[in-house]
Amino acid sequence: MNTASLQFDQVSKVFPGVKALNGVSFEARAGQVHGLLGENGAGKSTLLKILGGQYRPDGGRLLLNGQACHFSSASDAIKAGIAVIHQELQYVPELTVAENVLLGRLPQRFGFVDKKAASAMVAARLAAIGVDLDPDALMIDLSIAQRQMAEICKAVLQDAQVIAFDEPTSSLSHRESEVLFKLVKDLRASGKTLIYISHRLEELYALCDCCTIFRDGRKVATHPVMADVPRDLLISDMVGREVSDIYDYRPRQLGQERLQVRGMLGEHLAAPLDFAVRAGEVLGFFGLVGAGRSELMRLLYGADARSQGQVLLDGQTVSAKGPSAAIEAGIVLCPEDRKEQGILAQSSVAENINISCRRHGLLGGLFLRHAREAALADAFIKRLRIKTPNREQEIRLLSGGNQQKVILARWLAEPDLKVLILDEPTRGIDVGAKNEIYRIIHEVAESGCCVIVISSELPEVLGIADRVIVMREGRISGELDRSAASETAVLRMALPDLV
Amino acid sequence: MKKPLNRAWLTEHSMTLGYAVLFLVLAVSVENFFSAANIVGLMLSVAQIGMVACTMMLCLASRDFDLSVGSTIAFAGVLGAIILEHTQSVTLAVGGGLLAGALIGAGNGVLIAYLKVNALIATLATMLMVRGLAFIVSQGQAVGIADEGFIAFGDARILGLPLPIWVTGACFLVFGVLLNHTVFGRNTLAIGGNPEAARLAGVKVEKLRVWIFLLQGLVTALAGLILASRITSGQPNSATGFELDVISACVLGGVSLQGGKARIFGVLIGVLIMGTVENVMNLMNVDAFYQYLMRGLILLAAVLLDQLKARGSKHG
Amino acid sequence: MKKPLNRAWLTEHSMTLGYAVLFLVLAVSVENFFSAANIVGLMLSVAQIGMVACTMMLCLASRDFDLSVGSTIAFAGVLGAIILEHTQSVTLAVGGGLLAGALIGAGNGVLIAYLKVNALIATLATMLMVRGLAFIVSQGQAVGIADEGFIAFGDARILGLPLPIWVTGACFLVFGVLLNHTVFGRNTLAIGGNPEAARLAGVKVEKLRVWIFLLQGLVTALAGLILASRITSGQPNSATGFELDVISACVLGGVSLQGGKARIFGVLIGVLIMGTVENVMNLMNVDAFYQYLMRGLILLAAVLLDQLKARGSKHG
Amino acid sequence: ADPVKIGFLVKQAEEPWFQDEWKYAEQAAKDKGFTLVKIGIPNGEKMMAAIDNLAAQKAQGFVICAPDVKLGAAVARAAKRHDLKVISVDDQLVDGAGKPIAGIPHMGISGYEIGKQVGLGLLEEIKKRGWNLNEVGALRVAFDQLPTGRERTMGAIDALKAAGLPAANVIDAPQAKTDTENAFNAANIAFTKNPKFKHWVAMGMNDEAVLGAVRAGEGRGIRKDELIAIGIGGSQTALNEFTKPAPTAFFGTVLISPKRHGYETAANMHSWITTNQAPPAVTLTSGTLMTRQNQTELRKQMGL
Numbered sequence A: 001m002n003t004a005s006l007q008f009d010q011v012s013k014v015f016p017g018v019k020a021l022n023g024v025s026f027e028a029r030a031g032q033v034h035g036l037l038g039e040n041g042a043g044k045s046t047l048l049k050i051l052g053g054q055y056r057p058d059g060g061r062l063l064l065n066g067q068a069c070h071f072s073s074a075s076d077a078i079k080a081g082i083a084v085i086h087q088e089l090q091y092v093p094e095l096t097v098a099e100n101v102l103l104g105r106l107p108q109r110f111g112f113v114d115k116k117a118a119s120a121m122v123a124a125r126l127a128a129i130g131v132d133l134d135p136d137a138l139m140i141d142l143s144i145a146q147r148q149m150a151e152i153c154k155a156v157l158q159d160a161q162v163i164a165f166d167e168p169t170s171s172l173s174h175r176e177s178e179v180l181f182k183l184v185k186d187l188r189a190s191g192k193t194l195i196y197i198s199h200r201l202e203e204l205y206a207l208c209d210c211c212t213i214f215r216d217g218r219k220v221a222t223h224p225v226m227a228d229v230p231r232d233l234l235i236s237d238m239v240g241r242e243v244s245d246i247y248d249y250r251p252r253q254l255g256q257e258r259l260q261v262r263g264m265l266g267e268h269l270a271a272p273l274d275f276a277v278r279a280g281e282v283l284g285f286f287g288l289v290g291a292g293r294s295e296l297m298r299l300l301y302g303a304d305a306r307s308q309g310q311v312l313l314d315g316q317t318v319s320a321k322g323p324s325a326a327i328e329a330g331i332v333l334c335p336e337d338r339k340e341q342g343i344l345a346q347s348s349v350a351e352n353i354n355i356s357c358r359r360h361g362l363l364g365g366l367f368l369r370h371a372r373e374a375a376l377a378d379a380f381i382k383r384l385r386i387k388t389p390n391r392e393q394e395i396r397l398l399s400g401g402n403q404q405k406v407i408l409a410r411w412l413a414e415p416d417l418k419v420l421i422l423d424e425p426t427r428g429i430d431v432g433a434k435n436e437i438y439r440i441i442h443e444v445a446e447s448g449c450c451v452i453v454i455s456s457e458l459p460e461v462l463g464i465a466d467r468v469i470v471m472r473e474g475r476i477s478g479e480l481d482r483s484a485a486s487e488t489a490v491l492r493m494a495l496p497d498l499v
Numbered sequence B, C: 001m002k003k004p005l006n007r008a009w010l011t012e013h014s015m016t017l018g019y020a021v022l023f024l025v026l027a028v029s030v031e032n033f034f035s036a037a038n039i040v041g042l043m044l045s046v047a048q049i050g051m052v053a054c055t056m057m058l059c060l061a062s063r064d065f066d067l068s069v070g071s072t073i074a075f076a077g078v079l080g081a082i083i084l085e086h087t088q089s090v091t092l093a094v095g096g097g098l099l100a101g102a103l104i105g106a107g108n109g110v111l112i113a114y115l116k117v118n119a120l121i122a123t124l125a126t127m128l129m130v131r132g133l134a135f136i137v138s139q140g141q142a143v144g145i146a147d148e149g150f151i152a153f154g155d156a157r158i159l160g161l162p163l164p165i166w167v168t169g170a171c172f173l174v175f176g177v178l179l180n181h182t183v184f185g186r187n188t189l190a191i192g193g194n195p196e197a198a199r200l201a202g203v204k205v206e207k208l209r210v211w212i213f214l215l216q217g218l219v220t221a222l223a224g225l226i227l228a229s230r231i232t233s234g235q236p237n238s239a240t241g242f243e244l245d246v247i248s249a250c251v252l253g254g255v256s257l258q259g260g261k262a263r264i265f266g267v268l269i270g271v272l273i274m275g276t277v278e279n280v281m282n283l284m285n286v287d288a289f290y291q292y293l294m295r296g297l298i299l300l301a302a303v304l305l306d307q308l309k310a311r312g313s314k315h316g
Numbered sequence D: 001a002d003p004v005k006i007g008f009l010v011k012q013a014e015e016p017w018f019q020d021e022w023k024y025a026e027q028a029a030k031d032k033g034f035t036l037v038k039i040g041i042p043n044g045e046k047m048m049a050a051i052d053n054l055a056a057q058k059a060q061g062f063v064i065c066a067p068d069v070k071l072g073a074a075v076a077r078a079a080k081r082h083d084l085k086v087i088s089v090d091d092q093l094v095d096g097a098g099k100p101i102a103g104i105p106h107m108g109i110s111g112y113e114i115g116k117q118v119g120l121g122l123l124e125e126i127k128k129r130g131w132n133l134n135e136v137g138a139l140r141v142a143f144d145q146l147p148t149g150r151e152r153t154m155g156a157i158d159a160l161k162a163a164g165l166p167a168a169n170v171i172d173a174p175q176a177k178t179d180t181e182n183a184f185n186a187a188n189i190a191f192t193k194n195p196k197f198k199h200w201v202a203m204g205m206n207d208e209a210v211l212g213a214v215r216a217g218e219g220r221g222i223r224k225d226e227l228i229a230i231g232i233g234g235s236q237t238a239l240n241e242f243t244k245p246a247p248t249a250f251f252g253t254v255l256i257s258p259k260r261h262g263y264e265t266a267a268n269m270h271s272w273i274t275t276n277q278a279p280p281a282v283t284l285t286s287g288t289l290m291t292r293q294n295q296t297e298l299r300k301q302m303g304l
């Protein structure tokens, strides 16, 4: 058996104001899946970026099969047999799937790219791992999940000894996740060294042989046998406190119907849709990838043009003129694609929080109140436990989960919040933070707002929603009250009819 | 906490410090450089670029681009001069010029924001059309200005400084406040950083863009009128290549062409560097051909300095 | 599967179709337009722009920008002429000109790729410096070319078409193949589309960039030499403003300034549109002042058409 | 007294003509012992900056060829404010109404007159060849965006018309920029459009423009026997054509002397400053037709 192994020895990395990694040591063995866990901002991705040659460590070293290696670029790491699937997908939108997968090593014939061979090669590999994707499709035309699968295929095709996955399932649906799990298991069987980061504990238990837990840039513990670690220990290692019921659901008194959506129809919906939300209600939306949940919410929010439909809030028609009108009426949306639609990447945390709500507190109706904005930002950083050196940090430098919290803060700062729509709010978020977000969701609901949560994680929907609407292929395929909503009931509504 | 702040401060203001050092060196080494007359002359020489750089900064910050400013300067000047010739009314002349500028700007804005035309092509088209208009309305001839009131506009002095310098100063002040202390400015940066995210956060992206271009047109027209008054004529072929000068000054001042980044102080420094280089070369009687070489070298030196420092701070 | 393909095809080639229609309309309505002499003249008039547009396309596709091409044309022409004057060797003259172009390009590339200088500023600086050099080496005077061999370079005809047109055609062919069928081309698109992704996939981003600029310099120098041979002299002040023409042609042809998008066929159409518009206006005796207006309008019309169609296909 | 410092401001420093003017002004500076400050002023804005700059350098006066003659009033005002003496060279400065500005002595040429000389030169050669004016197309490579460019070419056209050239035979070829390539393209189209003419004459605002017409003609088989082209300036561009082994259609150029303009204006300014003796209000120099035959002799005569 292959004994290749990867050792991290006292690895440290410092960013201005942040000690992202602080003397981390552990070893990942061949033929094993080594799980990495930790809160948002604990330093997991930073470690993988060092592994992938993207960053150089400020201290410590990497040993591959006992040999110290120093990567000065990504290509060095690739040459050494390391493949990393990064948390932020790294693809070229205007190139095809095949070209993306083979980027950096396109097959050539007589000096020309052999496109046929490339397509065939990628098609074969995609088929082998069970992914249904056209290798000649442009990346930009794919869904996020499909892009993710292409990225995974890219790493696998590198024929690396070490493959590291950074939250690969965060944007995958159930079915694609299954494909991935099988792939990971096959790779393990073939003796590869695998590193796997995820915030989903079930996944980690199902896949990993052992795990290492991070907190604040330090290693807290390495557990050699994953199956032996009790769940509560994992969570408390990670979060540094006990979390009993992460969904934290408490029954609430529901009020009148506040939000009514009537005959909503847009480009990607199959039929006009109606639904309503009561004051204080948390309404969950479940569906498979592409079911049309995001589209429905974007139409409601005025982000996309509707072909018909109406939104009533407290009996008043809400203008469809665009997000600004919706916000003015008290409807806000946290979009699903954080990087493209959510964050203002180069702006500070404070700026990202204040961008919308600041219009309420202008000096003389014109000038910004800097002190007030700063105080507000600080308050939210504290309340949501956003991990950032200070409020002036550019948001793109925060870890993914913390970025999500900032976007949430942006909307919680709205003084007149009536409807809070969250599209995949806990994607890429650690257990502790998830718990905090659920708490906030309940808080908001308790104050009499409507909360709509779209999620592709079934347990989450079932755990927090008072009522679940299920969508399928651009239609509402069913609706269940909390009491009636079981996994099977919901899935039956979400899956295409089995003919 | 103290140390990194100092370094950040240094990084932030390195260009300013660099310019201050340059200025000192020139003051002691170049004859006649550090005299009231020369400094006033220097400032006057960048007055037009300075004004327009203020709005160009907004435009670049919102990830747009405006090539039409040179033509607008010419057109506003010519138009003002013609109106003045016909009506003898300074108010009408200035009003007409400004209105024309605002319309041109708004036109650019509508093309880019609503009709989604690429900013480079849209403003290139307006650049050509407006230049054509300037030639057409003037029949290709400079239009003389005789009105003393209008000429005073570019000539009068307040506290020893010519009016155009005051106007430029006011522009820097107003647009600095606009950028840093108003929703307008912040939203401008937001749409430059990520237009889609800004829109979802409630920014009226299209409307804002039109306003930015409208302001740009307005300020450019003002610069054109002031130029016309300074040179006592509206010249249809003036200010060619002006757009590149303005954009360079902005980029030199740290405004990113990728949008989302702008500092009014940086732009001021960028403008001053451009003016100083030219001024000094003329003071030192540098041969015209070598001036090209020198200007190129100094541009490079300035950005390389900035670059080195940025890297230093990254690794340090 | 059939229908969307057709529509996609239509979208893809709308510009070409548009140009074909324009061409037909002009052929029947404008006297002298559709004559061998005129078509050859038209093609000759865009030969230089066409050559350089091929490499500019690569440059823009990789999310860069090159303002120095106009100066390089002038410098290569002047240098070639001077070498020829001194050595009487066509080989040395052409070799020297090309070498200079390649060096200028590589210099740009190093500045941008390794020293991380903003492309606008870097190439603006080279534009100034190279123009200065052109003036300096020629002392501001046109350098005459008497060598028949060298002149033939721009004058000789093969199958009735002047050599420069063949060269331009060859450039389109070579760079079309390069873009679409080689690793070089695909990687160029990749670094323009997402430099970080390309780097992580092991593409040598810096090296590639230098090569792109080097090629750009080389082809530009070739264009400069051909121009010099056509006008039988190296003129230091030729091709001013050339860079904007080239970039416009590319953008008109659908090359994105945001990088990652380029189609050689689009560029060809962009170049032809620019040439045709100018040609027809002169054929139709459009007044010089109105030509500005028309050029602007037609640019706008072209992109608006493209825009409308893009939208139509999105909603349809 | 302060050392004498004189500015010499020209609109197009890149043009060979102005390089020559500067060269001869430099000679005057050496001969008379003053400092010469040379600044290029491509537009009104740069012109104002340059005058301010001169004042800051404590110059006492300057010679100027402004980017536009209508900048006269602005020049006069700026000079007065800084107490500088002014002489205009090449192009005479006028006020807003188009009247020459009193108090600014001038030495130069009249664009229109120079153009006329081009026309007369063409006519003489036409007569020599025995062409019928009705069969002659007059190609005007036009850059009307520049008023002096228009004046010059119109001067030539008017001379031809006065001699009987039908107005319909005047063919405009508007160049988009002032370089040879653009002239080439414009002329090429003009030739295409008008196959009916047996003979051609060509003129333009400078030698570079006319050269474009000559090359375009060659490309279409219209060579020196069917085309007479006369440029303006007598620059290296023209001389290059004359030194070619075989004559081309580039028949001649109206040579104007940068030497007189450069040297004399600078010297005049010097004596104005030192002896307070103002030069004559207007001195007009004339151009001379330079051809392949008389080039050496003529240039020697002019001290070039």
Ligand SMILES: Nc1ncnc2c1ncn2[C@@H]1O[C@H](COP(=O)(O)OP(=O)(O)OP(=O)(O)O)[C@@H](O)[C@H]1O
Binding pocket: A015, A016, A018, A019, A020, A038, A039, A040, A041, A042, A043, A044, A045, A046, A047, A087, A387, A388, A397, A398, A399, A400, A401, A402, A428, A430
């Ligand atoms: N380029 C950078 N500059 C400054 N700080 C950074 C940079 N990259 C990461 N950080 C900071 O380093 C810390 C570790 O980040 P990292 O992305 O490794 O966390 P993570 O464990 O992957 O979190 P998540 O689960 O949210 O993805 C965070 O505080 C983050 O804000």
Ligand SMILES: Nc1ncnc2c1ncn2[C@@H]1O[C@H](COP(=O)(O)OP(=O)(O)OP(=O)(O)O)[C@@H](O)[C@H]1O
Binding pocket: A143, A268, A287, A288, A289, A290, A291, A292, A293, A294, A295, A296, A336, A456
């Ligand atoms: N910009 C777009 N261009 C083309 N098709 C789109 C676009 N946006 C959405 N769609 C399509 O519209 C349908 C609905 O997508 P939507 O994103 O609303 O689904 P969803 O239920 O939110 O699923 P997901 O988990 O993918 O977010 C899908 O078939 C999707 O492919």
Ligand SMILES: O[C@@H]1[C@@H](O)[C@@H](O)CO[C@H]1O
Binding pocket: D012, D015, D017, D090, D091, D148, D206, D232, D233
């Ligand atoms: O611009 C011209 C210059 O070219 C020379 O001919 C002298 O006169 C000037 O007006």
Ligand SMILES: [Mg+2]
Binding pocket: A044, A045, A046, A087, A166, A399, A400
């Ligand atoms: Mg991470």
Ligand SMILES: [Mg+2]
Binding pocket: A293, A294, A295, A336, A423
């Ligand atoms: Mg969705």
